[in-house]
Amino acid sequence: MIATGFAVTTLLLSVALGKSARRNKIKDSPYECGMLPIGESQPRFSVKFYLVAMLFVIFDIEVVFMYPWALTFRDFLARDQAAMVFWSMSGFVGILLVAYLYALKKGALSWES
Amino acid sequence: MMPSLNEYLMVSGLLFAIGFAGVLMRRNIIIIFMCLEMMLSAANLSLVAFWRFGNGQGMPAQGYDAQVLVFFVIAVAAAEVAVGLAIIVALFRARCTVHVEDLNSMKG
Amino acid sequence: MLPYYLEICVVVLGSLMLCMELFAGRRSRAKIAMVGVAGLGVIFALLMFAVCSPGEDLQYWGIYHFDKWAAFYKGLALISTLLVLVMAREFAPVFKHYTSQDEEKSGIGEFYCLPIFVCSGLMWMASAKDLVTIFVSLELVTMGFYVLVAFMRRNVGSLEAGVKYLILGALSTGFLVYGIAWTFGVSGTFNLEELSVVLAGDDIPSAPVMFAFALLIAGIGFKIAVVPFQIWVPDVYQGAAMPVTAYLSVASKAAGFIVFLRVVDPFLAAPSIREPAIYLMVFVTCATLIYGNLAAIAQKNIKRLLAYSSIAHAGFLLMALPALGAAGTIAGPGPESAISFYLAGYLLMTLLCFLVLTVVRVATNGEDLTALEGLGKRSPFLAFAMLVGVASLAGIPLTVGFFGKFFLFNIAIQNAMQNGLWIVVFLAVLGAATGFYYYFKIIRAMYWEGSVSEGEVTGLKVGRLAMLAIILLVVAVFFFGIFPAPLLGLTL
DSSP states (O other), rough: HHHHHHHHHHHHHHHHSSSSOOOOHHHHSSTSSSOOOOOOOSOOOOOOHHHHHHHHHHHHGGGGHHHHHHHHHHHHHTOHHHHHHHHHHHHHHHHHHHHHHHHHHHTTTTTTO | OOOHHHHHHHHHHHHHHHHHHHHHHHOBHHHHHHHHHHHHHHHHHHHHHHHHTSSSSSOOOOOSSSHHOOOOOOHHHHHHHHHHHHHHHHHHHHOOOOOGGOOOOOOO | TTHHHHHHHHHHHHEEEEEEESSSSSSHTTHHHHHHHHHHHHHHHHEEEEEEOTTTTTEETTOOOOOOEHHHHHHHHHHHHHHHHHHHHHHHHHHHSSOOOSSSHHHHHHHHHHHHHHHHHHHHHBBOOHHHHHHHHHHHHEEEEEEEHHHHTTTTHHHHHHHHHHHHHHHHHHHHHHHHHHHHHHSSOOHHHHHHHHTTSSSOOOHHHHHHHHHHHHHHHHHHOOOSSOHEEEEEEEHSOHHHHHHIIIIHHHHHHHHHHHHHHHHHTTTTTTTHHHHHHHHHHHHHHHHHHHHHOOOOBBHHHHHHHHHHHHHHTTTTTTGTTTTSSOOSSSSSHHHHHHHHHHHHHHHHHHHHHHHHHHHHOOOOGGGGGHHHHHOHHHHHHHHHHHHHHTTTTTTHHHHHHHHHHHHHHHHHHHHOOOOHHHHHHHHHHHHHHHHHHHHHHHTTTOOOOOOGHHHHHOOOHHHHHHHHHHHHHHHHHHHHHHHHHHHO
């Protein structure tokens, strides 16, 4: 309570008292006392970046499913269901492999093109 | 002080409401997409909270079903982002815009 | 053979086709669609012969059920995917126009693979009796459709439809997950059978249960396009490619309905929340019937017209829901059977219409009602096929659509006599009457409008496989319209 109250009060106070919050045209320019920038403010990224990032996210998340599998593997061994649990994970990895091959063959992972 | 189930549900409901309001009010598709992810996170939070206080006496519920669902939701959200961003990039290339008002080629 | 091998077969088939697209030469790559059609045919035969064990309810790990409805809806998913592949082959020139003329860059091979993966999701949905599996399979289907809808990447309409479907689909996913979370919170289980046991208890707080129920309805209602979750339907149907629209309106809806029935069932069975739940359902049904039928009247684009008609059909289907678990017995087939029969008939007639429209679209490049003008002279065969499909959608006797509507009205009227709720029956009759008008617009355009000069009479080109599919569908619409028993027998 006290911490939140302090944070909120300070923020409000700084807005109310601070002069720097007042805006004008010069204040809004990117460099207040410099040259005006030429071109776009954000550099353009190649779509390749997004492609690789997306593929990373997807394959990264897939690993999440292997952790519970690894943790419960011993229990399944104890219950004599090793084959079932092994083949189900093999199927999962197999589908991933097809997806990986697809990305590789379509050139999604190569930088030069 | 240990937070109770109610507080978790409150936070998750707030997150969900913020996300939903964002989807309804924002005009930029990327931001709408971020709000949608927030709604999924809100659902995840309440799932984990419900699991943690599952048995009624403040102790976790039996089994790990809720956590498994949370994993699935995370995976689905990631896949949705991948597919979604690809579609949005394709739209941007064709129309040079990511604003919902500009999606008006179909009427009726 | 274990029933879940069917899904594994479908996934393996999809992966094989993907590998073919990657590694095979140009010649054999052209056959990907044929491999898909043949593979799905074999899997359908497996479903028919290998696992046909009526009356059995097999369970695996508590998350996978195989009963008569699961088998029925798996069959629907397989048939519709097969026909969609046939349609996509016909549609290939348009795809190339809007992606890339180069076979390799057009990604047409992937377009044939995606419905296969979607099909595995649809089949899994038919067997899902657990909220976790329902969620995962539903997402598998939706994710495939995101890509399919936005597939024509040089076509602005397709991309817009893709973005709209993406945002609203993700929104409905959010509602669904939140609803599942609350259901888990009040009941402590994801399993629908355990859920119905928990909900039947007396000490269940009704407010959070109703909250969870409403969220679940919002999530799944999106998939089956009921008002107020229908806003995506017209635009997405119009923007997407013709085969994708057909697939969306048939397979996605059928699988959505089996999930809908399974999720709604435990809530309607619980005495403490039955009444508000029924009122919620009745409200949704009435809104869907009114909106779908009225909005369809003014449409000029055929796909848009069929989109609104698909909303109206969802309304007719929902009509049977209040009878689910209601007091009193109902003569004739029960709600689940009537809905299943209607969906099967809907599959036949809708795919028939879309097959004809695909051929017309490729030949005339038009999707408005004017594109159909003079079809009666240009190609009497196609016009007749379209006539049959449209007549069946309207519910004219001797077609399968008539019996579909007949069974649903039978249930709704008997339920109304026992428990009230005449408003639903009244609106449905009104809707069916409106339906005659807007379906007749299509027939009028084909036979009485537009003058065709002699030069144009040179017929439309129809592929051999598509021709066979059209003939089979016409025969099926008539056959089940005269003898509904064989189809109905599968659902009882």
